[in-house]
Amino acid sequence: MKVVSPSYEILKDLDEQSLASRIEVCGRLCYKSEDKITPESAPPFIRRILKHGHNSVAEMAVLTLKIDLDSDAMSAQLFAAQPKYFQLDRIDKKTLLMSGSVRAFRELFLEHHTIKIVKAITTYLADRHPLFFEDILPKRALVIQQGVNVEKIPLSEVEKMPADLFAKHRYIAVKFIVNRAVTHEMVRHRPCGFLQESQRYCRYSDSKFGSQVTFIKPLFYQEGTEEYRIWEQAMAETEKLYVSLLETSTAQAARTVLPNSCKTELIVYANLLQWYHMFRLRTSKGADPSMREVMIPLLDDFKKEFPGIFDTLSVES
Ligand SMILES: Cc1cc2nc3c(=O)[nH]c(=O)nc-3n(C[C@H](O)[C@H](O)[C@H](O)COP(=O)(O)OP(=O)(O)OC[C@H]3O[C@@H](n4cnc5c(N)ncnc54)[C@H](O)[C@@H]3O)c2cc1C
Numbered sequence: 001m002k003v004v005s006p007s008y009e010i011l012k013d014l015d016e017q018s019l020a021s022r023i024e025v026c027g028r029l030c031y032k033s034e035d036k037i038t039p040e041s042a043p044p045f046i047r048r049i050l051k052h053g054h055n056s057v058a059e060m061a062v063l064t065l066k067i068d069l070d071s072d073a074m075s076a077q078l079f080a081a082q083p084k085y086f087q088l089d090r091i092d093k094k095t096l097l098m099s100g101s102v103r104a105f106r107e108l109f110l111e112h113h114t115i116k117i118v119k120a121i122t123t124y125l126a127d128r129h130p131l132f133f134e135d136i137l138p139k140r141a142l143v144i145q146q147g148v149n150v151e152k153i154p155l156s157e158v159e160k161m162p163a164d165l166f167a168k169h170r171y172i173a174v175k176f177i178v179n180r181a182v183t184h185e186m187v188r189h190r191p192c193g194f195l196q197e198s199q200r201y202c203r204y205s206d207s208k209f210g211s212q213v214t215f216i217k218p219l220f221y222q223e224g225t226e227e228y229r230i231w232e233q234a235m236a237e238t239e240k241l242y243v244s245l246l247e248t249s250t251a252q253a254a255r256t257v258l259p260n261s262c263k264t265e266l267i268v269y270a271n272l273l274q275w276y277h278m279f280r281l282r283t284s285k286g287a288d289p290s291m292r293e294v295m296i297p298l299l300d301d302f303k304k305e306f307p308g309i310f311d312t313l314s315v316e317s
């Protein structure tokens with residue numbers, strides 16, 4: 001068995017990559033198949049995950065659109081539809097700012113394809129990114145809509161927005177390597193996108209995992225103490241049982257004996273506003289100490305990266 005300390009990495013460069021690359025890089029974390037990434041691997045991978053309904057993978061690429069309208073009245077239909085999982089702002093009477101994931105834009109079309117702005121958005125996106133719409137969009141629906149102009153806003157422009165818009169429209173992904181108890185708490189934050197290493201598919205007896213189970217060093221027990229010895233013994237025995245079950249059963253069956261201390265990888269993708277909310281809850285004195293162990297230093301890093309947004313947040317000691 002292997003014991004590692006918890007850690008995290010801000011995936012700062014993720015949003016600089018193409019939408020397809022972002023989706024593939026994050027999606028492969030579930031299967032720990034990052035070694036299979038090649039210059040051509042993204043389209044077949046994305047087609048496969050969409051076909052199987054593993055839709056949360058398509059939440060890992062967000063883009064921002066500026067929508068100019070000939071008339072103010074046109075936006076009423078869109079607001080009345082209450083599109084889900086978007087950040088939608090009215091910049092002025094005839095201009096909207098809309099951020100959402102590839103998944104959100106796909107489902108917007110599926111649910112509201114009769115709305116003129118939705119048709120214009122889908123036409124714009126499907127023209128540039130046919131891969132994301134080929135399974136849901138009949139060719140005849142690709143018609144230019146008069147009176148609506150859609151344009152993608154580059155990240156460099158999002159970065160220059162006033163703080164209130166920037167916090168809503170700038171998304172950041174963080175990859176955590178923590179125990180299963182911590183990820184179980186993180187995934188309670190509903191507005192975020194998540195992808196997690198799958199114990200159903202990952203078979204830790206395989207050589208790619210070093211033929212062993214990895215556990216996260218517990219914050220609560222110091223090495224050299226009797227408590228740590230008991231914890232270590234429990235993990236070693238669990239690993240033995242898990243490996244023996246794998247001789248006759250699948251990973252998804254054998255994983256039922258794995259404990260909370262098991263190492264897992266999780267990508268959390270959210271806008272800065274949601275990160276603010278998570279930091280407030282998850283660095284507080286009442287939060288799980290193992291959660292605070294990663295969230296407090298992560299907040300320090302966010303303060304350095306986005307001073308205007310996180311400066312005012314302080315950690316209770
Ligand atoms: C110290 C601490 C102890 C906890 N203990 C427990 C526990 O014992 N058991 C347990 O089950 N959970 C526990 N939790 C989890 C907690 O109840 C929340 O589920 C979790 O922190 C997610 O945060 P959130 O509910 O603020 O919203 P998020 O899911 O992060 O959502 C962000 C915002 O979206 C809005 N929102 C999202 N979904 C809805 C909705 N369906 N309806 C209305 N508004 C919505 C809210 O405005 C919310 O503030 C604990 C959390 C903390 C920090």
